Amino acid sequence: MFDLPWNTEEGSSNTKWRPKENILLHSKKSYMKPKQIGNTVTSPNQPEMKLTLLSLKNWTITAVSLRAGPGKNLIRFNKAKDGKVTTEEGLHAELLREAGKSRGNCRSKIIDKRHLEAAKSLREDPDITIRRADKAAHYVLIPTEDYLNKMDTLLMDVTKFERITRNPIEEIKTKVNRIVDTINAKAEGLKLPKLVGNYGLGYCYGNVKTHKAGSSLRPIISQIPTPTYVIAKKLNELLTPFVPSRFSLSSAADFLDLLSNSDTNGVIASLDAENLFTHVPILRTINYILEEVYPENGVPKLDLLKAALKALLEICTMEAPFVCPRGNMYRQIDGVAMGSPLGVLFANFFMGMVEKCTFNCFKKPSIYARYIDDTFVKVDCKSELPPLKGILQDISGLNFTIEFSQENKLPFLDILIQQSPLYFKTSVYTKPTNPGLCLNGMSECPQRYKDSTIRAFIRSALTHSSSWSATHLEIERATQVLVNNGYPNKEINKIIKHEIDKWYLQQNAPNKEGE
Incomplete structure (x- = not known):
């Protein structure tokens, strides 16, 4: 059924409109009271989005067309013989796309017509593909043929991807709703949403x-x-509390706390699980999840049928279809995708269970701390690391690489760790390939975004640096980066002073026990 975003109430000469609870045509702002102009209803929030009422019968819409500007019909709805309104395929995606568009009339003071024409020309060039750089705040121009060939190479792995010729969306929707109905009928407190x-x-x-x-x-x-x-x-929300977290880190702050309470004796190194996401074994990880949620001699930790949970996990990870840049349809049959809500959950669950099995039969290093696929370890001697790497590879089936410290220094996450006789010295780590780009200080965006960019640099310097000299050097580096990106020195210095004063007060604030 199709629901208009407003209900009608029969009045005298004027029609009264009131918002409905379930809004299909939506924008990022809440709807205000719309105006009626002849046969056309417009919302003040989106003046270009018009619902043209073609006919009314007993104050019920029998047909309506969705317009996104003059003469452009996106979707037409026709009332079927049984009284239901049917929609064309692709309605949901079109509505989300239109609702998310900015339709303001403001003119940029920086970008003029020639800039827009140059950007449009670049975007429309079929020989160039514009993609965002991985783990960096800039974009890359790559020849389209090179880009397509690299994507083809990734998708050629038949152990991970399967090409399909028929769109399975409706079948998946029906299958999921059938399982959801079963769960909702038998579970008392837990209710899963149906697909509509x-x-x-x-x-x-x-x-x-x-x-x-x-x-x-x-x-x-x-x-x-x-x-x-x-x-x-929803499954990610339900299952996250059960992820084995004994050896995992949730943030850089956790890691810094760990270092501050550890001695520096031994050898430090990092272990990296190569291409973890695409090599997570799906069925094995699902079994790990089921073992954790439904213990053999215990009470299930979720009010959810085991078979139903297994079926939903398999559908969400192994049957979700996607289209590649060349337009071909695929589905990922093993490994998890970055972009899936279950990606991080499966990666952490799998690695957590691998570590549990590993340290049941192998001596745990004095420090072993993992953030998704990167692990920091401290062992008594270098010779302990190859056997640890070997057993992790044997149990997981993954490939691990070892990076040893150089001159007692090792980067981990965005922290540079240095071993000293008494404690671990830390500072902010910047990759050699970092181009020094951030949100431009002259960009046309709210000032609070620019202020947040400056604060992020200063807070990293304060939290990651173990000495004031390291803090000072990082603030100097960050200041230069910000100046290079168009920020005025006056704004930078004002926020630096505010953040340092705030940090000093927090560090010297009396705790409740001492008050």
């Missing part, structure tokens, strides 16, 4: 790894348009 409306294929793209030789691509599969996305988000 139109859905589409996910889409695959690659971000260029400019920090690595060869500029390979990091594949990302956005599953937002797919029918499994909402269910996957």
Whole structure:
């Protein structure tokens, strides 16, 4: 059924409109009271979005067309014989796309017509593809044929991807709703949302790894348009509390706390699980999840049928379809995608169970702390690391690389760690390939965004540096980066002073026990 965003109430000469609770045509702002202009209803929030009422019968819409500007029909709805309104395929995606568009009339003081024409010409050039750089705040121009060939190479792995010729969206939607109905009928407190409306294929793209030789691509599969996305988000919310977290870090702050309470004796190194996401074994990880949620001799930790949870996890990870840049349809049959709500959950669950098995039969290092696929370790001697790497590889089936400290220094996350006789010295780590770009100080955006950019640099200097000399050096570096990106010195210095004063007060504030 199709619901208009407003209900009608029969009045005298004027028609009264009131917002409905379930709004299908929506914008990022709440609807205000619309105006009626002849046969056309417009919302003040989106003056270009018009619902043209073609006919009324007992104050019920029998047909309506959605317009996004003069003469452009996006979707037409026709009332079927049974009284229901049917929609064309792709409605949901079109509505989201139109609702998210900015339709303001403000003119830029920086970008003029020639800039816009140059950008449009670049975007429309079929020989050039513009992609965001991986882990960097800049964009890369890559020859389209090179980009497509690299994506084809990634998708040629038949152990991970399967090409399909028929769109399975409706079948998936029906299958998921059948399982959801079963769960909701038997579970007392837990209710999963049913899939309502139109859905589409996910889409695959690659971000260029400019920090690595060869500029390979990091594949990302956005599953937002797919029918499994909402269910996957709900499953991620339900299962996250059960992820084995004994050896995992949640943030850089956790890691800094760990270092501050550890001695520096021994050898430090980092272990990296190569291409973790695409090599997570799906069925094995699902079994790990089921073992954790449904212990053999215990009470289930979720009010959810085991078979139903297993079926939903398999659908969300192994059946979600997507389209590649060449327009072909695929589905990922093993490994998890970056872009899936279950990606990080599966990666952490799998690695957590691998570590649990590893340290049941192998001596744990004095420090072992993992953030998704990067692990910091401290061992008594260098010879302990190859056996640890070997057993991790044997149990997981993954490939690990070891990076040893150089001159007692080792980068981990965005922190540079230095071993000293008494404690670990830390400072902010910046990759050699970092181009020094950030939100431009002259950009036309709210001032609070620019202030937040400055604060982020200063807070990193304060939290990551173990000495005031390291803090001073990082603030000097950050100031130069900000100046290079168009920020005035006056604004930078004002925020630096405010953040340092705030930091000093927090560090010297009396705790409740001492008051």
